[in-house]
Amino acid sequence: MDTTAIARELNAWYARTARDLPWRAEDATPWAILVSEFMLQQTQVERVLPRWTAWIERWPAPSALAAEEPGEAVRAWDRLGYPRRALWLHRAAVEIAQQHGDRVPADVEQLLALTGIGPYTARAVAAFAFGERHPVVDTNTRRVLARLLHGTAAAGMPSPRDLVDMELLLPDDPAEAAVFNAAAMELGAVVCTARAPRCDACPVAQWCEWRGAGYPDNAPAKRPRQAKFEGSDRQVRGRIMALLRRADAPVSVEDVLAAAAEGGGRDPEQPRRAYDSLIADGLVVEFGDGVRLP
DNA sequence: TAAACGTGGAC
DNA sequence: TGTCCAAGTTT
Structure with a gap:
């Protein structure tokens, strides 16, 4: 190999x-890159683009976001999904502003200490904003490594071995390593896709173990698939959040539960359960005799 | 450690 | 139409 x-x-x-992509531009700040990474967690590029642009324009530095109420972050997050990420990003902005002099830290350990x-x-x-040499392994890269190195149709459970695998291929030069990290992710996102890989467009097809083995259907066991969304607590939470993002004043609990x-779900306790979980997450707060974003 | 956590696009 | 999947993290 x-x-x-x-x-x-x-x-x-x-x-x-x-x-x-704008967060790949030469003049993208570490903060702008950090924001893109938060938004891109479990969320596709196309959906992130407009929210990211508006976000960076409105809050060009961590301190600008930190000066706002968390609920403003949740509103600006709009329908990107997993709104806890908006809360965490706001919290991280406060931590960066207060503990790091409004500068995104370059050190992996310090970054890991930030919320979210x-x-x-x-x-x-660390790699994309500061050019440090680290293996960066996301779901795209894990699939690329699985096929290229291990000859399997898909990646198994995430494991520390992923970083070892990536390190095997990572160039010594930090700048080249940063590009390689991005390139592996890009390959997984646009060529080596989960569903219908475009191997005719793959620049490393000649080294691909999975291709060499004739594309066996040998995907290792994965975590059980996501529960049905329709009728789920997630969906109900989403409805509540949509209502509160829209509201410019506190909403009564009765209206929230209504x-x-x-959706007319079977479970009569579901509205209250979803509401309580949002309170517990800090995504909803009681205010006067109503509720609103934090 | 496994479950929980949104939303939308693709097929 | 329903299922899969998407630049993961937290508790």
Whole structure:
């Protein structure tokens, strides 16, 4: 396995074809990159683009966001999903403003200490915003590594081995390594896709173990698939959040529970359960005799 | 450690 | 139409 050739070809492909995304621009600030990573967690590029642009324009620095109420972050988050991320991003902005002099830290350990930043995001920010050499492994890269290195149709459960695998291919030069991290993600996102991979467009197809084995249907066991969304507590929580984002004044609990019940679910306790969970998450707060965003 | 956490696009 | 899946993190 010629790891040097793989890195060279993949980076050249990236230089040739990479999507022109604003957080990849030369003048993108570490804060702008950090915001993009929060938004991109479990969320596709196309849906993130308009929210990211508005966000960076409105809050060009962590301190600008930190000066707002958390609910403003939740509102600006709009329908990106998982609104707890908006709360966490606001919290991270406060931490950066107060503890790091309004500068996003470059150190992985310090990034990991920020709210809402885990192993992926910490390394992504260190690599993409500061050019540090780290293996950055997301779901796209895990699939690419699974096929290229292990000859399996899909990745298994996330594991520390993912970082070891990536390190095997990662160029020594930090700048090239940063590009390679982005290129592996890009390949997984646009060519080596989960459903219908476009191997004819793949710059590293000649080294791909899965292809060499004739595309066996050998995907390792994965975590059980997501529960049905229709009728779920998630859906009900989403309804409540949509109502409160729209409201410019506190909403009565009765109205909130009524909106939560609109789907007409079987479980009579579901509206209250969803409401209580939002209170527990801090996404909804009681205010006077009503409720609103925090 | 596994479950919980939104929303929308693709097929 | 229903299922899969998407730049993960937290408790």
